[in-house]
Amino acid sequence: MSKEITSRSTDYSQWYNDLVIKGGLADYSAVRGCMVIKPYGFALWENMRDALDKMFKDTGHVNAYFPLFVPKSLFEAEEKNAEGFAKECAVVTHYRLKTDPNKKGALIVDPEAKLEEELVVRPTSEAIIWNTYKNWIQSYRDLPILINQWANVVRWEMRTRLFLRTAEFLWQEGHTAHATREEAIAEAETMLGVYADFVENWMALPVIKGLKSESERFAGAEITYCIEAMMQDGKALQAGTSHFLGQNFAKAFDVKFSDKDNKLDYVWATSWGVSTRLIGALVMAHSDDEGLILPPRIAPWQVVIIPIYRGEEQKAQLDGKIKELIQQLKSAGVRVKYDDNDNARPGWKFAEYEMKGVPVRVAIGLRDLENNTVELARRDTREKFTVPIDGLANRIVNLLDEVQQSIFNKAKAFRDSHITRVDSWDEFVKVLEEKGGFVSAFWDGTEEAEAAIKEKTKATIRCIPLNNPKEEGKCVLTGKPATQRVLFAQAY
RNA sequence: CGGGAGGUAGUUCAGCCCGGUAGAAUACGUGGUUUGGGACCACGGGGUCGCAGGUUCGAAUCCUGUCCUCCCGACCA
Incomplete structure (x- = not known):
């Protein structure tokens, strides 16, 4: 049997696909954009899941399970969230098939079985969960709610890639409810720390903790925290996100509680998630031309x-x-x-x-x-x-x-050598074209500059690193005054 | 959604232009020799050629339609 793997230098994408397929992690399926996770790949996921699950429980969370379907009226309640996901939702419109009168053995959708209200297959579960939390929360004594669910979600992506972006994927999503803004922000930060801890110490993949710019923020969030990893081809990959949702969902679903002084207020929320995409990150970051390289702590067989x-x-x-x-x-x-x-x-x-x-x-x-x-x-x-x-x-x-x-050390050395500080536009373009990796540059803080940079170089702001030092400088594109450097990169 | 490639044995593919008994490698089964970096010999089983029409004496091959997958791009919380 010859199971040749395409080398990284020949075709990086093909190398990645070869690793996933020939390494026995997953297979293509008959469904566009959906993959079969094979036993070896699933064992890897199970090890990751078990480690994370323990970390969630150690930080006070419990697991629950919410429905796959979200009635459209609930889905649209939080406007920004709905808008952000609208164009990639699978929608159930009927509940029955019937035999085709014109063709033996074939089935057609029964036009008489049309649902009165369409059901959205969850791309994320904030809506159905906050609709439920409404019933669970009356008093500050009901808070916090610290729930996680392990589930599958569907996002009808235009272009899919094994593990990195599939139409259906497995993930966990934490959804918490709090009495104060401060507590919710602390929760979002705690979970970001849990993710960074897991990805670095279990997956041996160094990450940079940071904040997303407004345009990269989760739809419906006030703050999106993220961890960003660096792949061997110099492209960045978002490995996990943790969101402070403010009172957006509480207001959309009318979730109020009485505080100690019997005053009503909306509940504060967070959500956070990592997915099977992490497996893609793992494969791309560590492996070589001979095949996969798995970190011992999560390898199915050590x-x-x-x-x-x-x-x-x-x-x-x-x-x-x-x-x-x-x-x-x-x-x-x-x-x-x-x-x-x-x-x-x-x-x-x-x-x-x-x-x-x-x-x-x-x-x-x-x-x-x-x-x-x-x-x-x-x-x-x-x-x-x-x-x-x-x-x-x-x-x-x-x-x-x-x-x-x-x-870990090898990945970190690679990552560190792929963070380049630049102070001119020419350098910025040159580094992205020739070297790749993260580019640390001043940004004037405007969405316009961010969009223009993306347009010109395909690079986006991956994150504003946490504890970023304040510096005086000039935006790498516009030359306008800037107060800090942010990390740009082309990304998966 | 635009562009490209493709759908034939479990898998990778050839055959198609120029219609005439469905092939190779590999995998699989049996027997034997092997076993410290992808072994070899012999025999054997395995395919409604994506699907539906059409042309023809005859279609994997030609024509029409249709479904699906992959790759590149745009999009991507």
């Missing part, structure tokens, strides 16, 4: 063991030692795959698990059995070394940590 033998007899000799090793690794909390499939030879397996990005490989043969050794190989650097079998589990646990750290 270690693969490959036996090398001639004939059943030798296999039997190895098996005892390997079973013992698997047991040790498992009790050390390591996710281990033992591939003793006889159909494929070792070389084939080596290549296959490199493609799948398994962080550490253990090869063990008769030679090792005699010497009391194994061959260890790490995926990220492709280094191999022969080590004693005694104390192997411990050594592997340490190696996994090292790999995790090393992948």
